[in-house]
Structure formats: structure tokens, C-alpha cells
Amino acid sequence: MNIKSLQHCSSLTFFPKHQPYFEFIRSDVTSHSSFGYAFSYDNQLYCLTPFDNQGDSFPYLILDYTKQYLGLDALLVSCSATYWQAVVKAQFLAQAYQDLGDRKHVLYLMPLMGLVAKQTVLSEYLKMASLPSLLLDYAYRKKVSSKQLLQMVRFDLSFLTWFDSDVLPYIDPSCSVLLDLCESLHDCYQRLGGIHLLVESLQFDSIWESYSDLNKRLSILRDRLFKQRYPTQTYYNQRMKDQIKVLDLPDFMSIDWDKTLENKGFFLNVHVSRLDDLQGLSLLSDKQSLFETLLQEMTYDSD
Amino acid sequence: MTQIKQAMVDSSQVDSELISALNEAGIEYVVQDDVDTQKHYRAGKKNLVVVDKKGDALDTCATISDKYICCNVKVLKSVSNCPYDCSYCFLQNYLNDGNTKMVGNDKALIDEVKETCFKEPNRIFRIGTWELGDSLALERETGQAQRLINAFRDIPNAVLELKTKSDIVDPILACDHQQKTVVSWSLNANTIVEKQEHKTARLQERLQALKKVTDAGYLVGLHLDPMIYFEGWETDYESLVRQMIESTCSSQIAWISLGSLRFNPEMKKKIEMNFPASDITYTEMIRGDDGKMRYPKPLRMRMYRHVMDVLSAALGYDDLSPQTGFDKPLFYFCMERWDVWHDLLGSSPTSIQDLDYLFAKSLQARFFTDLPVPNPIDYGV
Ligand code: SF4
Numbered sequence: 001m002n003i004k005s006l007q008h009c010s011s012l013t014f015f016p017k018h019q020p021y022f023e024f025i026r027s028d029v030t031s032h033s034s035f036g037y038a039f040s041y042d043n044q045l046y047c048l049t050p051f052d053n054q055g056d057s058f059p060y061l062i063l064d065y066t067k068q069y070l071g072l073d074a075l076l077v078s079c080s081a082t083y084w085q086a087v088v089k090a091q092f093l094a095q096a097y098q099d100l101g102d103r104k105h106v107l108y109l110m111p112l113m114g115l116v117a118k119q120t121v122l123s124e125y126l127k128m129a130s131l132p133s134l135l136l137d138y139a140y141r142k143k144v145s146s147k148q149l150l151q152m153v154r155f156d157l158s159f160l161t162w163f164d165s166d167v168l169p170y171i172d173p174s175c176s177v178l179l180d181l182c183e184s185l186h187d188c189y190q191r192l193g194g195i196h197l198l199v200e201s202l203q204f205d206s207i208w209e210s211y212s213d214l215n216k217r218l219s220i221l222r223d224r225l226f227k228q229r230y231p232t233q234t235y236y237n238q239r240m241k242d243q244i245k246v247l248d249l250p251d252f253m254s255i256d257w258d259k260t261l262e263n264k265g266f267f268l269n270v271h272v273s274r275l276d277d278l279q280g281l282s283l284l285s286d287k288q289s290l291f292e293t294l295l296q297e298m299t300y301d302s303d
Numbered sequence: 304m305t306q307i308k309q310a311m312v313d314s315s316q317v318d319s320e321l322i323s324a325l326n327e328a329g330i331e332y333v334v335q336d337d338v339d340t341q342k343h344y345r346a347g348k349k350n351l352v353v354v355d356k357k358g359d360a361l362d363t364c365a366t367i368s369d370k371y372i373c374c375n376v377k378v379l380k381s382v383s384n385c386p387y388d389c390s391y392c393f394l395q396n397y398l399n400d401g402n403t404k405m406v407g408n409d410k411a412l413i414d415e416v417k418e419t420c421f422k423e424p425n426r427i428f429r430i431g432t433w434e435l436g437d438s439l440a441l442e443r444e445t446g447q448a449q450r451l452i453n454a455f456r457d458i459p460n461a462v463l464e465l466k467t468k469s470d471i472v473d474p475i476l477a478c479d480h481q482q483k484t485v486v487s488w489s490l491n492a493n494t495i496v497e498k499q500e501h502k503t504a505r506l507q508e509r510l511q512a513l514k515k516v517t518d519a520g521y522l523v524g525l526h527l528d529p530m531i532y533f534e535g536w537e538t539d540y541e542s543l544v545r546q547m548i549e550s551t552c553s554s555q556i557a558w559i560s561l562g563s564l565r566f567n568p569e570m571k572k573k574i575e576m577n578f579p580a581s582d583i584t585y586t587e588m589i590r591g592d593d594g595k596m597r598y599p600k601p602l603r604m605r606m607y608r609h610v611m612d613v614l615s616a617a618l619g620y621d622d623l624s625p626q627t628g629f630d631k632p633l634f635y636f637c638m639e640r641w642d643v644w645h646d647l648l649g650s651s652p653t654s655i656q657d658l659d660y661l662f663a664k665s666l667q668a669r670f671f672t673d674l675p676v677p678n679p680i681d682y683g684v
Contacts, residue, residue, distance in 0.1 A: 154575060190585040230587050232599040260589040261600050263370075264642040299646045300601035301608070 001077045002064050004040075008057040012038055012047035017070050017099065022050050024091045025079055037078030039065040046071075048078040072096055072109055082114035086128065086146035087139040089113045093122065094129035127153045132164035142175050151179050155186050162195050166204065171221070172214045184225045201228055236261055236300065243294050247287055252277045255294075264298045306386040307403075307444055308349035311335045316353045316407030324446035325353075341401035344394050345577070348386050351441070352402045356411040361419055364434060365655075368593035371638045372652060374560075375659035376464070378434035379416060381406050381447060385436040387468055388501040390578040391529060394435065396570045403436070405445060413454040420461045425681040427663040427674065429485075430455075431464035438465035439486075442474045452478045459674065462557075462666060464524060470504035470512035476519045482670055485557045486516045487524025490547055492539035495531050499581060506543070510550040517551040522670060525551075528562030528637050530606050532586045532598060540606070541613045548617040553632060557666065559614065561607055562637035565597040593638075600643065607636070607647055624648040625661045629668035633661065656683040 014022060036049035038060040048063065048071075063074040081089070092113070097106045103122060110117040115125070128149045131139070139149055152160070163182060173181060189198045202224050211217045227234045237259055244255050252273065257266040272278060284291070310325060310332035317334055325332055332353075341347035360380045366373040384394060384403040406412055420428050432438045432451065442448050448465050452475060455463040463484045465475075472486065488509050491499075496506045504512065517523060525547055530540065564583060566574070571584045588596040597603065614634075615623055623634040626648075635658065636644060644651030652658040660682035667674050 151572075154572060156579075187585045190582060230589075230599075232587050232602050233589065236599075236601055262589060262591055262640070264640075300604050301646070 001074060004062045004064060006035075007038075007045070007060050007062055009038070009045060009060055010057045012036075012045055012060070014050075015039075015041065015046035015048075015071060018046075018048075018072075018075055020095055021072070021075060021092060024088055024095075025050065025081075025084065035059040035061060037061050037063055037074065039063045039071055039074050041065045041071065048075050050079065068100075069105060069109065070099060072100075073112060076109060076112040081112055084113065085140060085143055086149055087136055087144060089115065089146075090125045090128035090149070091136070093125045097122075097126060124150055124153075130157070132157075132161050134164045134168050135160065138168060138178070144175050148175050148179060152182065155182055159186055159189060159195070166199075170204075170208045170214070171218045173218055177218070181222070181225070184222075184229050188225065188228050233259065233261060236297075239297060240266075240294070243290075243297055247290050247294070250277075250280050250283070252280065253283070257298075261298075261300075264295075266294065266298075305330060305444055306349065306441065307351045309333075310351040310353070311338045312353040312407070313338075313355055315355045319353070319407035320409060320450060321353055321405065321407040321445050321447060325444060327446075328444045330444050338402060340399065344384065344398050344401040345388065347384060347401035347403055348388070350402045351444070352404045353407040354404050356406045356408045356415075359415065360406065360412055361415050361430070362434070364431070366593055366638050368591070370592040370640055372636065372641060372644065372658060373638055373655050374429075374635055374662065375655050377419075377428055377430045379412060379430050379432050379451075380435060381412055381432045381451070382437075382441070383435040386440050387437060387503045389468070389503065390499040390501070390574055390581040391531075391564060391566060391570075391583060393566060393570065395577055396567060396573050398435075403441070405441070405447060409447065409450045409454070413451070416454075416461060417458060420458050423681065424460055425675065425678060426460060427666055427671070427677060428461040429464055429662060429666075430461055431466055433464070433466035437467050437469060439467040439469045439471045439475070442469075442471045446474065448475055449478055452480050452484045455483045456481045458483070462522075466524070466526065468500060468503035468509065470508040472512045472515050472519075476515060480519075480521055482520065482522050485522045485524045487526060487558075488513055488547075489526045489528060490543060491527065491529075491531070492533075492536060492543050494533055494535065494539050499531065499578075499583060506546075510546055513547065513550045517555055520555075522555055522557040523551050524557050525559045525632075526562070526637070527610060528560055529564040530561060530610070531564050531583055532602065532606065533582075536606065537609055540610050544610060544613045545617055548614075553618055554669075556632035557670070558633040558635065558662070560635050560637045561610060562639070563598055563603045563606065565591070565595040565638065567594065568596055571596065600640070603639075604643060604647065607643070611647065622649075624650060625658075625665065626650050626652070629665045633665040654684065660684050 033049065036047060036058060038045045038047050040062060063078065065071045066073055093106060096109055100106055107117040107122060110122065115121055131152060135152065163185065185198065189195055192198050192201065207217050207220050211220060240257060252271045254269045255266050256269060307330055310330050312322060312332045312334050314334050314336050316322060338352050341350065362378050362380065364373065364376050364378045382405045384398060384401060416430060439448055451463055455461055456479060464487055465484060466487045466489060468489050490509060493506045513523060568590065574581060574584050587599060589599050591597050611623060615621060620631050625633045625635060641651045652661060660677060660679050663677040663682065667677055
């Protein structure tokens, strides 16, 4: 990109066709700089740097205007687009695709953002830009990476739209938790066969209404979701807990087992801190038949 | 109708029998070394690339975790990729090159098999060609299975297993197999065949093919694997078991296996992306000790129990355990835990080698009585 000259100007306006781009890139560029960028079109200078320079004369480096790219190449260079967040790059490319109408022209812009100019990569970014609005804001706020954004766009749009409007506003998860939540909700929604069935079974409103703390809401939701997503594990682990209750073990003994139910058997933990505790070991033989029942429970031959 | 759109032949393979088969089938090909790899596994499903054998082709099909019992079968990597498109196929997450590659140099394959088998003459080797593809899907075009059947006939201590989801058996019916080849099917509930096993032979077509090879005197293998959970699975699997037993003759069934759906965790995303209409990834799954996702054990056991009951009744054996006699088809679980064996069959093999030995005992006692009785020591038991 050629620098044509250096000029001192005041109160430069933005190029009208660039207006939508500044909507999403404005907050993602450094706003303090000792000079700005601009280009000249139809004998008028247009500002390429999104900061307020309404005051005195200010130095501007004047760049080329390339018609077929609407000057977007100059805009990308002047705004250090390689440092932008993935979501901003995605939104920019989507807008550029809409304005330039030709994927080839959009591909040309990609290396100026530090992206590989490949059709597949462009398609991925265009998909990311189609996420519903709150998710886009979320991605910006939490600096979500392109890899994580790609995981989000795997889910179908109707699901994402529902999640965006009916779940996300009520919680504030980290990105990894959000992805896990989406995955679990999506699995359950697909299994149940519809959003309304998912809503009915998880009773979201009761969580939002009963708890104002966002973390608490999240933990209750995840808990309900676990039961919904893992009904077999929930059911058999509860049976184990019930059996263990029947054993009525003293405090210094506890039983642990593989909650995924894969590994048969259980760990009997005995914490001996007093001589009296050793007397309690006789319990093991007294309750042998109950321990046997516990082991039998792990053959899963009854529902 | 051929499943091959383009065929490319490495210049070292132009004189191979596989090329004669291509010619006979009217498949045009170009001689080309260094064919570009296909990044996506689907992109190369219709490209046949005939290659030379590189390195060892014989390997052991094994699990990485000793908590799951594997049957210790050997696999001969004669083909990689497959014209079919099953939603659960692990190849979508495995192949670095999506081209369908087939080794043209049969002699080199057979020589390697012979070398291995002759080194341990007292063992009976089971060797399958299905690890990275389907053993019969391209038989009309390549004739590879026929050549392997003929070669295995003359290796006294080896049995070839051709495993398929096709119904392409006509080309092998006239082979002089001497029962040294087990033609086996991966069979599934009709709902699963229809919804998940795309482009494969439909269930009835597979069952008709099973009947044909039974009539041609072959030994057969039946693999109900991967069993997949869906609403109504009970009746669908019941009917499958009855139909498959009716389509063959129990005295010719060498083995029957059950296994449940399992895949590496990364596969979930791949399946959802490649098969958006598939619902197989939404059922409850846990991560097993081998790192694979599978149904929780109570669910697997419920499915196995149900199918085993129907199978016992259909075969007329109360006890399916491979450890209680060799007068019946050898029944086993593929990649299952010791305790699942124990709880469902009353006992389990003591090791992977022990299961391998049980296979040999069963084969020898039922079909190869002229071979010496297998000795556990030869199997490392
Ligand atoms: S038949 Fe086997 S190899 Fe072929 S697509 Fe299906 S699972 Fe994969």
C-alpha cells in the first residue's frame, strides 16, 4: 500500500461507504496516535482512522484509494487489522462481501487481516459473522478465539437464536463453560426433539426467577442439564447412594466409585484416627451381605 | 454399476492382476505416480488408486487399554477408504489421504502373510482385510478378494476374514475356498442401516448375500457392531437376529460378535458436521478408559442382554460363552470390559491371548480337525 503524501488537516469526515465498518471496528483500534490515515476520492479527503480529530490540524498519511475494494484495503492497513479480534474480522469480511459482492475481492483483503486467503477460511469467517447479536457481543467481550467461534457455529441457527435470546442474557459464563453448555443443551434439544421440550424439561424461567446471582443460576442450570443429558448415570449413581445409605457407615468410613459406571467395584475408605476406629472395622464382616448387594447393583441386571 | 469414477495406477503396478481385473470390468485408468492426496475423506471415495505395498501390511487389530478385551485378529491393510458412507465410520477422522487406495501387488501381501504364518506353524491366524475399508465393496472391479481366497486356501494355519456391508458376493461364489475364508457381515438393525449406513447394501440385500455364500459352502461371520441405541431398538434388533440366523446355517457360522457404538471424542463434531441429519451423537455417552466415547455400561449391557437372549433362542444354545464348549459358533464381544463378559456370560477370557486361543480351539474343533489341537502355550496363554 503506497503512501502518497503527508498532509495536515482538520475535521476530516469518514467515507460514507465505510460507515458500517466503523460500527464494529471503532472500539478495536488504538485511539491514541500521533498521526492518522486518510485517502483522497473525488478531490476530497476521507479519514481512515477512527478517532475524534475534530479539533486542530492533524498530520495524515494519505494512502491510495482502490476503487474495486472501496478503499477497504487502505482501511485495513490504517487500522492494523491483523490485531483485531476474530469476531471483528468476521463481521468486517461479512460486510465486505455484501458491499463488494465478489468473493475474489474479499479474498484479496484477507491477508491484510493476517488471514489465509482461502475460500474455506472465508466461508468459516462468514459463518462466524452470522451468529446472533448477543453471541457476537459476547465473543467480543470475552475475546473469543476463531477456533472457539467455529465451535459455536456448528450448532444450528434456530438453536443459537434461542440460546442468544433466552439463555445468554441470564448468565455470564466463561467461553469454555459456554461452549460446554451449548454442547449439552444442543444434545438434549436434539434428543428431545425440539426447543419447547427442552424448555419444558429444564424449566429455565424458574431458575432465572429464583436466583439473581448469575453464578448460582449457571450452577443450577448445569446441574439440571447434567441430569437431563446423563439420565443413566444419574439413575444408577442415585441407586448406589441409596444402597450406601442403607449400609449406615460410621463417619470414618466412606465409599467411592467410578461415577461414569465404567469400572465395576468400589473403594472403601477408612480413616483411622483413634484406636476406637479400629474396633469399627468389624463392621465390614457384619455388613458383608449389604456390601455384596452393593456389588450386585453394579451388574445392572435390573432397571 | 461401478463405484469408481477415476482410477489411477502406479507405474509399478501396471502388470498386476488387479489391472487385468480393471480391464475386464471395463474400468479406464491412467498410469500416474504420486497421485495428489485428497484432504477430505469423502472426496476420494470414488477415486481408486492402485499402489504398491509399502512397509508392513500385516498388523494386529488391538485396543490401547487393557480394560477392554480385543480378539487379537490380524489385519491385512490391502485397502484404505471405502465407497460407502456410514455416519459412524472412523475413517472420517483417520485417513490422511481420502483416495481409495488398494495394493496391487497381491504377491507381496501374500508373501508377508505366509512369512508370518510359517514362523508360527502351530498357531491358527485369523486375518481380515477390513480394517480401513470394506473387504468386498470393490470386488467386481478389482477381484482382490478372489485372489486372496485362492492364496489363503494354501496356507494351512491361516483363515481369511472378508468383512463387508455389501451384497457383492457373486464374484467369489465359484472360488475353491476350502472353507479357509470366513465371509462376514457387519449387520445392523434395519433402522440403522436405513439412516446411518449410507450407500451400503440394504439389510435384505445383505441377508440374501449371506444366504448365497452359505449355499456356496463358505464359513460365515456375523458382527452386530456397532449396536446403536434408538427408540424401538429392541424389536428391530430382535428381528435382525432372527432373520440373520434364518439366512444361514449355524454349523457354518464361525463367529458372532456384539459391540456397541464407540468413537474418539473428536469424532462427535466430525459426525455432526458430515452427517447433520444423524442423531447418533445425542445419546448419553461416557468416556471409557480407552479414551473412546461409548454408551454407559448399564445401557450397553441392557442392549447386549436383550440381543443375547434372542440369539440364544434362535441358535438353540442356552449358553453362548466361548469357554463352555466348541460345538457352537464362537460368540464374543468386541472391545468390551472383562466384567461385562463376566456378568453376561458367566466368565471371561483371562487375557487377549486367551481369547485368541479360544478362537483357534473353536476353529480347529469345528472345521479344521486335520490340524493339530491348539496348545495355549503357542498363543502366549
Ligand atoms: S462400510 Fe465400513 S469402512 Fe465403509 S464407510 Fe461404512 S464403516 Fe466405513
